[in-house]
Amino acid sequence: MMTAQREFTEEKLGAAMKMTAASFGRFAKFITGELGIKMSENKIPMLESRLMRRLRQLNLGSLEEYQDYLFDSPNGEQERVQFIDAVTTNKTDFFREPQHFDFLTRTALPSLRRLYGAGTSWNLMLWCAGCSSGEEPYTESMVLSEYARENEGFDFEILATDISARVLDHARLGIYEESRVDPVPPALRQRYLLKSKDPSRGLVRLIPQLRRRVSFHRLNFMDDDYRVKGQFEVIFFRNVMIYFDKPTQEAVINKLCRNLKPGGYLFVGHSESLAGLRIPVESVGSAIFRKPV
Numbered sequence: 001m002m003t004a005q006r007e008f009t010e011e012k013l014g015a016a017m018k019m020t021a022a023s024f025g026r027f028a029k030f031i032t033g034e035l036g037i038k039m040s041e042n043k044i045p046m047l048e049s050r051l052m053r054r055l056r057q058l059n060l061g062s063l064e065e066y067q068d069y070l071f072d073s074p075n076g077e078q079e080r081v082q083f084i085d086a087v088t089t090n091k092t093d094f095f096r097e098p099q100h101f102d103f104l105t106r107t108a109l110p111s112l113r114r115l116y117g118a119g120t121s122w123n124l125m126l127w128c129a130g131c132s133s134g135e136e137p138y139t140e141s142m143v144l145s146e147y148a149r150e151n152e153g154f155d156f157e158i159l160a161t162d163i164s165a166r167v168l169d170h171a172r173l174g175i176y177e178e179s180r181v182d183p184v185p186p187a188l189r190q191r192y193l194l195k196s197k198d199p200s201r202g203l204v205r206l207i208p209q210l211r212r213r214v215s216f217h218r219l220n221f222m223d224d225d226y227r228v229k230g231q232f233e234v235i236f237f238r239n240v241m242i243y244f245d246k247p248t249q250e251a252v253i254n255k256l257c258r259n260l261k262p263g264g265y266l267f268v269g270h271s272e273s274l275a276g277l278r279i280p281v282e283s284v285g286s287a288i289f290r291k292p293v
Protein backbone atom coordinates (compact mmCIF):
# COMPACT_ATOMS: atom_id res chain seq x y z
CA MET A 1 0.00 0.00 0.00
CA MET A 2 1.15 3.53 -0.75
CA THR A 3 2.03 5.59 2.33
CA ALA A 4 0.36 9.00 2.79
CA GLN A 5 3.77 10.68 2.40
CA ARG A 6 4.47 8.86 -0.88
CA GLU A 7 0.95 9.55 -2.16
CA PHE A 8 1.44 13.26 -1.43
CA THR A 9 4.84 13.32 -3.17
CA GLU A 10 3.47 11.46 -6.23
CA GLU A 11 0.56 13.90 -6.43
CA LYS A 12 2.90 16.89 -6.25
CA LEU A 13 5.25 15.34 -8.80
CA GLY A 14 2.29 14.50 -11.06
CA ALA A 15 1.27 18.17 -11.09
CA ALA A 16 4.85 19.32 -11.69
CA MET A 17 5.13 16.84 -14.55
CA LYS A 18 2.54 18.59 -16.72
CA MET A 19 4.65 19.76 -19.61
CA THR A 20 4.23 23.34 -20.78
CA ALA A 21 4.50 24.17 -24.50
CA ALA A 22 7.81 25.93 -23.79
CA SER A 23 9.26 22.92 -21.96
CA PHE A 24 8.12 20.60 -24.70
CA GLY A 25 9.66 22.88 -27.33
CA ARG A 26 13.03 22.73 -25.64
CA PHE A 27 13.01 18.93 -25.29
CA ALA A 28 11.71 18.49 -28.84
CA LYS A 29 14.41 20.73 -30.32
CA PHE A 30 17.10 18.70 -28.58
CA ILE A 31 15.58 15.31 -29.55
CA THR A 32 15.15 16.23 -33.23
CA GLY A 33 18.56 17.93 -33.46
CA GLU A 34 20.44 15.18 -31.65
CA LEU A 35 18.60 12.04 -32.82
CA GLY A 36 16.69 13.05 -35.93
CA ILE A 37 13.45 11.88 -34.30
CA LYS A 38 10.40 13.94 -35.33
CA MET A 39 8.45 15.36 -32.40
CA SER A 40 4.91 16.69 -32.31
CA GLU A 41 2.79 17.70 -29.34
CA ASN A 42 0.93 14.39 -29.33
CA LYS A 43 4.16 12.91 -27.89
CA ILE A 44 3.77 15.00 -24.70
CA PRO A 45 2.07 12.28 -22.58
CA MET A 46 4.71 9.71 -23.62
CA LEU A 47 7.52 12.13 -22.77
CA GLU A 48 5.93 13.04 -19.42
CA SER A 49 5.57 9.44 -18.34
CA ARG A 50 9.07 8.43 -19.44
CA LEU A 51 10.67 11.41 -17.70
CA MET A 52 8.65 10.93 -14.52
CA ARG A 53 10.76 7.84 -13.73
CA ARG A 54 13.98 9.76 -14.29
CA LEU A 55 12.87 12.68 -12.08
CA ARG A 56 12.10 10.24 -9.28
CA GLN A 57 15.52 8.61 -9.60
CA LEU A 58 17.21 12.02 -9.45
CA ASN A 59 14.89 13.28 -6.72
CA LEU A 60 13.99 16.36 -8.75
CA GLY A 61 10.69 18.18 -8.19
CA SER A 62 9.70 19.49 -11.63
CA LEU A 63 10.39 19.24 -15.35
CA GLU A 64 11.92 22.72 -15.29
CA GLU A 65 14.44 21.55 -12.67
CA TYR A 66 15.17 18.57 -14.87
CA GLN A 67 15.75 20.81 -17.90
CA ASP A 68 18.23 22.90 -15.93
CA TYR A 69 20.00 19.70 -14.90
CA LEU A 70 20.00 18.32 -18.44
CA PHE A 71 20.98 21.42 -20.40
CA ASP A 72 22.83 23.71 -17.98
CA SER A 73 24.51 21.67 -15.23
CA PRO A 74 28.00 20.14 -15.24
CA ASN A 75 26.30 16.71 -15.14
CA GLY A 76 24.28 17.55 -18.25
CA GLU A 77 26.44 15.74 -20.74
CA GLN A 78 26.30 12.52 -18.73
CA GLU A 79 22.57 12.93 -18.20
CA ARG A 80 21.99 13.20 -21.94
CA VAL A 81 22.92 9.50 -22.28
CA GLN A 82 20.13 8.65 -19.79
CA PHE A 83 17.75 11.07 -21.47
CA ILE A 84 18.34 9.42 -24.85
CA ASP A 85 17.72 6.02 -23.23
CA ALA A 86 14.42 7.35 -21.89
CA VAL A 87 13.14 8.90 -25.12
CA THR A 88 14.09 6.28 -27.74
CA THR A 89 11.56 3.60 -28.68
CA ASN A 90 13.30 0.25 -28.66
CA LYS A 91 10.54 -2.18 -29.61
CA THR A 92 12.00 -5.26 -31.27
CA ASP A 93 11.66 -9.05 -31.47
CA PHE A 94 13.48 -12.20 -32.50
CA PHE A 95 12.57 -13.10 -36.11
CA ARG A 96 10.67 -9.84 -36.61
CA GLU A 97 9.37 -9.59 -40.20
CA PRO A 98 10.56 -13.16 -40.90
CA GLN A 99 10.21 -13.02 -44.72
CA HIS A 100 13.47 -11.04 -44.75
CA PHE A 101 15.41 -13.94 -43.27
CA ASP A 102 14.02 -16.34 -45.89
CA PHE A 103 15.03 -13.90 -48.62
CA LEU A 104 18.48 -13.56 -47.06
CA THR A 105 19.26 -17.28 -47.17
CA ARG A 106 17.35 -18.26 -50.32
CA THR A 107 18.16 -15.32 -52.59
CA ALA A 108 20.68 -12.81 -51.22
CA LEU A 109 23.37 -15.17 -49.94
CA PRO A 110 23.53 -17.38 -53.07
CA SER A 111 23.73 -14.26 -55.23
CA LEU A 112 26.38 -12.63 -53.02
CA ARG A 113 28.33 -15.89 -52.98
CA ARG A 114 28.63 -15.76 -56.77
CA LEU A 115 30.01 -12.21 -56.44
CA TYR A 116 32.21 -12.45 -53.37
CA GLY A 117 32.47 -16.07 -52.24
CA ALA A 118 33.89 -17.82 -55.27
CA GLY A 119 37.10 -18.93 -53.47
CA THR A 120 37.38 -21.63 -50.82
CA SER A 121 36.42 -19.32 -47.98
CA TRP A 122 34.11 -16.33 -47.64
CA ASN A 123 33.66 -14.02 -44.65
CA LEU A 124 30.37 -12.13 -44.96
CA MET A 125 30.02 -8.77 -43.19
CA LEU A 126 26.54 -7.75 -42.00
CA TRP A 127 25.62 -4.45 -40.29
CA CYS A 128 22.56 -4.35 -38.09
CA ALA A 129 21.96 -0.60 -37.88
CA GLY A 130 19.60 0.35 -35.04
CA CYS A 131 19.92 -3.02 -33.29
CA SER A 132 18.04 -2.20 -30.04
CA SER A 133 18.45 -4.87 -27.32
CA GLY A 134 20.01 -7.47 -29.63
CA GLU A 135 17.10 -9.66 -30.76
CA GLU A 136 17.62 -8.66 -34.41
CA PRO A 137 21.42 -9.19 -34.70
CA TYR A 138 21.16 -12.47 -32.75
CA THR A 139 18.43 -13.62 -35.16
CA GLU A 140 20.83 -12.81 -38.00
CA SER A 141 23.61 -14.66 -36.20
CA MET A 142 21.37 -17.78 -35.93
CA VAL A 143 20.28 -17.58 -39.57
CA LEU A 144 23.86 -17.15 -40.82
CA SER A 145 25.09 -19.94 -38.54
CA GLU A 146 22.49 -22.23 -40.12
CA TYR A 147 23.73 -21.20 -43.58
CA ALA A 148 27.32 -21.93 -42.46
CA ARG A 149 26.33 -25.47 -41.41
CA GLU A 150 25.43 -26.22 -45.02
CA ASN A 151 28.04 -24.13 -46.81
CA GLU A 152 31.61 -25.08 -46.11
CA GLY A 153 34.06 -22.18 -46.04
CA PHE A 154 31.36 -19.66 -45.12
CA ASP A 155 31.85 -17.46 -42.07
CA PHE A 156 30.47 -14.09 -40.96
CA GLU A 157 30.79 -11.08 -38.66
CA ILE A 158 28.00 -8.81 -37.50
CA LEU A 159 28.37 -5.16 -36.51
CA ALA A 160 25.39 -4.05 -34.41
CA THR A 161 24.91 -0.36 -33.57
CA ASP A 162 22.44 1.78 -31.67
CA ILE A 163 22.35 5.17 -29.94
CA SER A 164 20.91 3.88 -26.66
CA ALA A 165 23.56 2.78 -24.14
CA ARG A 166 20.92 0.94 -22.07
CA VAL A 167 19.77 -1.36 -24.88
CA LEU A 168 23.38 -1.99 -25.94
CA ASP A 169 24.25 -3.15 -22.39
CA HIS A 170 21.32 -5.56 -22.51
CA ALA A 171 22.29 -6.76 -25.99
CA ARG A 172 25.89 -7.49 -24.99
CA LEU A 173 24.69 -9.76 -22.18
CA GLY A 174 22.56 -11.78 -24.59
CA ILE A 175 20.16 -12.85 -21.81
CA TYR A 176 16.38 -12.76 -22.40
CA GLU A 177 13.17 -13.80 -20.71
CA GLU A 178 12.05 -17.14 -22.04
CA SER A 179 8.82 -15.71 -23.47
CA ARG A 180 10.89 -13.41 -25.72
CA VAL A 181 12.29 -16.36 -27.67
CA ASP A 182 8.87 -17.81 -28.62
CA PRO A 183 9.33 -16.71 -32.26
CA VAL A 184 12.60 -18.68 -32.54
CA PRO A 185 11.94 -22.02 -34.31
CA PRO A 186 12.30 -24.96 -31.84
CA ALA A 187 15.31 -26.53 -33.64
CA LEU A 188 17.22 -23.24 -33.45
CA ARG A 189 16.21 -22.74 -29.81
CA GLN A 190 17.73 -26.12 -29.04
CA ARG A 191 20.93 -25.39 -30.94
CA TYR A 192 21.61 -21.78 -29.97
CA LEU A 193 19.98 -21.06 -26.59
CA LEU A 194 21.04 -22.08 -23.09
CA LYS A 195 18.49 -22.27 -20.27
CA SER A 196 19.39 -20.74 -16.94
CA LYS A 197 20.52 -23.28 -14.29
CA ASP A 198 17.70 -22.07 -12.04
CA PRO A 199 14.52 -22.69 -14.12
CA SER A 200 12.42 -20.49 -11.82
CA ARG A 201 14.24 -17.43 -13.26
CA GLY A 202 12.79 -18.17 -16.70
CA LEU A 203 15.83 -16.84 -18.56
CA VAL A 204 17.75 -18.00 -21.63
CA ARG A 205 21.12 -16.97 -23.02
CA LEU A 206 22.53 -17.14 -26.53
CA ILE A 207 25.46 -19.57 -26.77
CA PRO A 208 28.95 -17.94 -26.78
CA GLN A 209 29.70 -19.07 -30.38
CA LEU A 210 26.73 -16.99 -31.52
CA ARG A 211 27.42 -14.00 -29.29
CA ARG A 212 31.04 -13.60 -30.25
CA ARG A 213 30.13 -13.12 -33.91
CA VAL A 214 28.32 -9.89 -33.00
CA SER A 215 30.08 -6.71 -31.85
CA PHE A 216 27.98 -3.91 -30.37
CA HIS A 217 28.87 -0.21 -30.68
CA ARG A 218 27.20 3.10 -29.92
CA LEU A 219 26.57 5.11 -33.09
CA ASN A 220 24.33 8.07 -33.83
CA PHE A 221 22.85 8.17 -37.35
CA MET A 222 22.91 11.96 -37.12
CA ASP A 223 26.73 12.04 -37.08
CA ASP A 224 28.32 13.37 -40.26
CA ASP A 225 30.78 10.51 -40.48
CA TYR A 226 29.93 7.10 -39.02
CA ARG A 227 33.60 6.10 -38.95
CA VAL A 228 32.67 2.50 -39.65
CA LYS A 229 35.51 0.53 -41.14
CA GLY A 230 34.89 -2.09 -43.76
CA GLN A 231 32.41 -2.79 -46.49
CA PHE A 232 29.29 -4.82 -45.87
CA GLU A 233 27.43 -7.25 -48.12
CA VAL A 234 24.24 -6.78 -46.10
CA ILE A 235 22.79 -3.93 -44.04
CA PHE A 236 19.63 -4.23 -41.95
CA PHE A 237 18.15 -0.80 -41.14
CA ARG A 238 14.67 -1.69 -40.02
CA ASN A 239 12.08 0.28 -38.07
CA VAL A 240 14.38 3.20 -37.33
CA MET A 241 13.83 5.74 -40.10
CA ILE A 242 10.07 5.68 -39.50
CA TYR A 243 10.86 8.25 -36.78
CA PHE A 244 12.81 10.54 -39.17
CA ASP A 245 11.61 13.12 -41.70
CA LYS A 246 12.29 12.57 -45.43
CA PRO A 247 15.49 14.67 -45.75
CA THR A 248 16.96 12.90 -42.70
CA GLN A 249 15.99 9.49 -44.11
CA GLU A 250 17.70 10.35 -47.40
CA ALA A 251 20.87 11.59 -45.69
CA VAL A 252 21.12 8.57 -43.37
CA ILE A 253 20.57 6.01 -46.12
CA ASN A 254 23.22 7.67 -48.29
CA LYS A 255 25.67 7.52 -45.40
CA LEU A 256 24.87 3.85 -44.68
CA CYS A 257 25.30 3.00 -48.36
CA ARG A 258 28.89 4.31 -48.31
CA ASN A 259 29.66 1.07 -46.47
CA LEU A 260 27.51 -1.19 -48.68
CA LYS A 261 29.40 -3.22 -51.30
CA PRO A 262 28.25 -3.18 -54.94
CA GLY A 263 25.61 -5.89 -55.20
CA GLY A 264 24.99 -5.59 -51.44
CA TYR A 265 21.49 -5.71 -49.94
CA LEU A 266 19.70 -3.16 -47.74
CA PHE A 267 16.70 -4.32 -45.70
CA VAL A 268 14.29 -1.75 -44.24
CA GLY A 269 11.08 -2.17 -42.20
CA HIS A 270 7.92 -3.18 -44.08
CA SER A 271 6.13 -0.03 -42.96
CA GLU A 272 8.94 2.21 -44.23
CA SER A 273 9.00 3.68 -47.72
CA LEU A 274 12.03 4.90 -49.66
CA ALA A 275 9.86 6.31 -52.47
CA GLY A 276 11.14 9.61 -53.80
CA LEU A 277 14.52 9.46 -52.01
CA ARG A 278 17.71 9.99 -54.00
CA ILE A 279 19.65 6.94 -52.86
CA PRO A 280 22.09 4.56 -54.59
CA VAL A 281 19.98 1.38 -54.22
CA GLU A 282 17.07 -0.10 -56.19
CA SER A 283 14.07 -2.09 -55.04
CA VAL A 284 14.40 -5.88 -55.45
CA GLY A 285 11.66 -7.10 -53.09
CA SER A 286 9.32 -6.10 -50.33
CA ALA A 287 11.32 -3.59 -48.23
CA ILE A 288 14.51 -4.96 -49.82
CA PHE A 289 16.96 -2.87 -51.86
CA ARG A 290 20.20 -3.61 -53.70
CA LYS A 291 23.18 -1.54 -54.76
CA PRO A 292 23.88 -2.07 -58.46
CA VAL A 293 26.99 -4.16 -59.19
Ligand SMILES: C[S@@+](CC[C@H](N)C(=O)[O-])C[C@H]1O[C@@H](n2cnc3c(N)ncnc32)[C@H](O)[C@@H]1O
Pocket (backbone or CB within 6 Å): 034, 035, 036, 037, 088, 089, 090, 091, 092, 093, 096, 129, 130, 131, 132, 133, 136, 161, 162, 163, 164, 167, 219, 220, 221, 222, 237, 238, 239, 240, 269
Ligand atom coordinates in the same frame (compact mmCIF):
# COMPACT_ATOMS: atom_id res chain seq x y z
C1 LIG B 1 12.10 0.44 -32.93
S1 LIG B 1 13.79 0.05 -32.68
C2 LIG B 1 14.07 -1.05 -34.04
C3 LIG B 1 14.94 -2.22 -33.65
C4 LIG B 1 15.20 -3.25 -34.74
N1 LIG B 1 15.90 -2.69 -35.85
C5 LIG B 1 13.94 -3.90 -35.18
O1 LIG B 1 13.48 -3.67 -36.31
O2 LIG B 1 13.36 -4.67 -34.42
C6 LIG B 1 14.61 1.56 -33.23
C7 LIG B 1 16.02 1.71 -32.67
O3 LIG B 1 16.65 2.82 -33.32
C8 LIG B 1 17.46 3.49 -32.38
N2 LIG B 1 17.68 4.88 -32.82
C9 LIG B 1 16.78 5.89 -32.87
N3 LIG B 1 17.37 7.02 -33.30
C10 LIG B 1 18.68 6.73 -33.51
C11 LIG B 1 19.80 7.48 -33.95
N4 LIG B 1 19.70 8.78 -34.26
N5 LIG B 1 20.99 6.85 -34.06
C12 LIG B 1 21.10 5.54 -33.76
N6 LIG B 1 20.08 4.76 -33.32
C13 LIG B 1 18.87 5.36 -33.20
C14 LIG B 1 16.68 3.39 -31.07
O4 LIG B 1 17.51 3.53 -29.94
C15 LIG B 1 16.04 2.00 -31.18
O5 LIG B 1 16.75 1.02 -30.48
